[in-house]
Amino acid sequence: MDLAALAVLVETASAGSLAGAARRLRITPMTATRLLAALEHELGVRLVQRTTRSLSLTAEGQAFLPHAQALVEGEAVALASLRGTAAGASGLLRLTASLAFGRQVVAPLAVEFMRANPEVKIDLLLTDSLVDIVAEGIDLAVRIADLADSSLIAKRLADNPRLLVASPAYIDRFGVPTELAGLQRHECLTVSASSHWDFRSGDMSRRIKVLGRFTANSIDAIHEACRGGLGIANLSHWDVQQDLKEGALVSISLADAYPEPLSIWAVYPSRRMVPAKVRLFIDALSGHLKPRG
Incomplete structure (x- = not known):
């Protein structure tokens, strides 16, 4: 089973469109469509219901999605184990933060992080609007707030007096x-x-x-x-x-x-199989925010 096709299904379910999945995976929409069609042909079922205005998973697609997610996450873990802990982070890390905090803290830290992890690429979105990190394919959001209850995972990093x-x-x-x-x-x-x-x-x-x-x-x-x-x-x-x-x-x-006072939080989509690039950036940011003695 083609892991690239499974990744298209997973990202399509998250983004709500094949075009959105293609953007996240850095492939063309035509390639995403072809991979998904090949997966449906291999499984012998329709996974996605397409109309001119919307896209949704079929019942078969909903049933298969958790297995596709596990396979995609398993590949990431397997590759990370081959690289070893000394290899550090790799791949594209998509971050979001507020304009002021991003400019003063996150962007300078991103420079240091990329120097320490030369296989990492970073895409930083700075905005004072609240970003739907699942819909936008964001790996990590840094937020300064009293957080509302949600399905996202949040780790408190520091006080924000x-x-x-x-x-x-x-x-x-x-x-x-x-x-x-x-x-x-x-x-x-x-x-x-x-x-x-x-x-x-x-x-x-x-x-x-x-x-x-x-x-x-x-x-x-x-x-x-x-x-x-x-x-x-x-x-x-x-x-x-x-x-x-x-x-x-x-x-x-x-x-x-x-x-x-508020708190500074690291917010990410899931506790399962958190990529090394996310874990290591959270650790770097947490260390940067610790009070200097």
Whole structure:
């Protein structure tokens, strides 16, 4: 049985189309169609139901899919065992992260990782939108959030403390709040999808509505607006630490609360047969994020 054809079936089921499967496998749609047709001919059943608008697995395809996945994953494990642990990672690693964190942390780490693993290729997608990693064929997503329940696997990598910050120019003009209630009298820079910030006050979580004339769908844009004196921002420590050192931004402390910290997570599609390239990159990122003593 042709493992390339099995890979087409597995990726077609995940991507929802032969074209999507072809993109993930780096083959032409015509080749993907031919391989799937050959597999159906060999098995003597139709695995995929095609229409002009959609594609879905037949009952036979659904029944066969777990076996195809096991065979494809088994091949990857077998090849990895032949290379040995000293050989490191190999193949295409598709990653996604937010724009700011990806630019400042993931992209520089990817350079180091590729130097240490010369058989690895990396495709890095930076976006502040939530990516469906299964549909997009992503091997690993790095997310900074309180994660919702899902079928994905998530590994917590590090704390992500946040700070209220503003530029010296803003503070000179408007001062700073000293308590949580005072934030509502200031210009606050928020992401477009949310006008609330979360705080810890003692053992309690508090969510407050904040207002401002500037919103954006990008943390990078909010950061720049904050540096430019437009208002107060609630940003991650890794994002503002250099500005704090240089005096471009000033940290604001409240007497009765502090911003709710988030966590940095590695998110991947399945716990079964995690490829070496994914495991090793997670280890590298986890080590990079550990506090320096």
